Amino acid sequence: MYPEKLKYLPSHLWVDIETKNIIKIGFTRYLAGQLGKIFLIETPKAGERVSKNKNLITVLTPKGKVDFPCFASGKVLEVNSSVLENPDILISECYSNWILKMKIQKLPRLLSSKKYKELIHV
């Protein structure tokens, strides 16, 4: 449910650390369950710089809208176009579909799988 090879943010994003400051991010199973279905996902474009605490991802679901703030300043290297075209795969296959590949200045404090499960009371 919450792979140990990944790290987690309290905002329910998983983080896959490729190198020291290059990461991929996606939605956790918990978040996917909360959202249920996704109509639309908005992200910065590849090459765009992003600032900490500014909005990074916006998701529109049948019932609501969720903004995900940026957890670290950096640059978007790549956007997974398949999730923009078919955002529901973030619900059905949340760990095999990343959303953004980013180069960040400094890794934020990340949670282990165990700590994340404690956070969501699993």
Place this chain on the structure above:
Amino acid sequence: MSKVCRLIFQNRVLPGKSIIIDKKLFLNAKPAIRIYRWSCPTVSIGCGQNLDDFRNFIKKGYKVVKRITGGGAVIHRDDICFSIVIPKSASFFGNIKDTIYKIQSGIRNVLNPYIKKIKINLKEPDRYTKFCFLTKSKYDLVSLRRKISGVAFYKSAKAIIYQGSIDIGKLNFSFNEFSNLLVNEWQKYFFKN
């Protein structure tokens, strides 16, 4: 959530003003419950909807406003609406589904003696329409084939706001009586530490 929660009851409020109040409460990011009715026939559309799709309502004399929350368009006449702001500090901040279930449970408890077979729908909808009350989503409050209440949300890093509409039909509640009953129910979930 904190035991201190701002309560706002507004029997009739102008549509534009209502939208501004909710936006301010949301940006303020402090616990708040607002229960209100609209001063004139209004259509509130979801943040992802296009105003151009609802121009025919303006011709019919409705005010059309855009909510900060998602969901479908709601035609407001005599319904009672609510907004609940929950700050990040609340332990249940991230648990959207559970919170919607609790909001609807409170409404169900108030209306249970008056509306037959009122229950929380646990099925996913077959289809989504552009109108909230034509789509019976999971956790909507329903009675037989009628939708009684729907809830939408907007979550940012600092707070989450839930907005909803309750179709009380021809029930003979005074606005204040109904609002107080509702808050009494919700306080079980939202006012405790």
